[in-house]
Amino acid sequence: MKNKPPCNVTHPFVAKHSADVIGVLSGLDRLRLRGTLRALYQPTVLLRYLFVCQVLLKGFKNYALGLTQRIIEPAEGMATKADRPWRYLNSGKISKEDVVRQIMERDPVEKGLVAILRCVEPCQTYEIHGESKGARTQIKPVLTPSKCLHLYFYHQHPLFGLMHLRLQTWFPFPIEICLNGREWLARQMDRSGLSYQRQDNYFAWLQDPDQAQRLMDRQLQTRWPTHLKRLLNQNHPLHREICRPLDWVR
Helix, strand or coil, X not given: CCCCCCCCCHHHHHHHCCCCCCCCCCCCCEXXXXXXXXXXXXXXXXXXXXHHCCCCHHXXXXXXXXXXXXXXXXXHHHHHHHCCCEEEECCCCCCHHHHHHHHXXXXXXXXXXXXXXXXXXXXXXXXXXCCCCCCCCEEEECCCCEEEEEEEEEEEECCCEEEEEEEECCCXXXXXXXXXXXXXXXXXXXXXXXXXXXXXXXXXEECCHHHHHHHHHHHHHCCHHHHHHHHHHHHCCCHHHHHCCXXXXX
């Protein structure tokens, strides 16, 4: 009995166009890495956190607003110092990638900050209950859809190429770091001196498909803590202060 061909999406396509296919790449495409302060998603833990910070429930909103402002101000200063756009988008439906591509077309960046975009988008957060009529004051997760400001830090990263970090500026401050495996591979091939033709998010031609696959395989051996910590420190310097009280409530 003959072995069955691999059952995947690419096999029929490769079989049909075998005369034109010079190789098949297998690896990361879009990659989203999410960082959360999971403890702060628990109201009981957040209560202890606020106690350590000496913040009353009635003062939670002002305390949170203060932290939000202290996140935004360094970000704006970062854009100003680098002389890069600090742009507000009035709708979450606007493609950030398209906006950044337009910025890159007008003012290319080989390395470093490209732009910081701001946008109000849905978030998970808290609200205070029982502030009136003598009721017991409580802090509870918001069950109805809520929104807050998010910051998008776009960089031409020396390893990953064009990528971004998304930061929610309100409790509990989740972070997402988004990479493109094809963008990353292009950087790897540039450093290795391999020629290629890239169209949008795919490669129409590769000088050495086998070597390109080996480079892509190396992506799986990345020391993520080193790179992610550096990105966190660069874009969100207030994270140390926000995290410090958690050492006392766990």
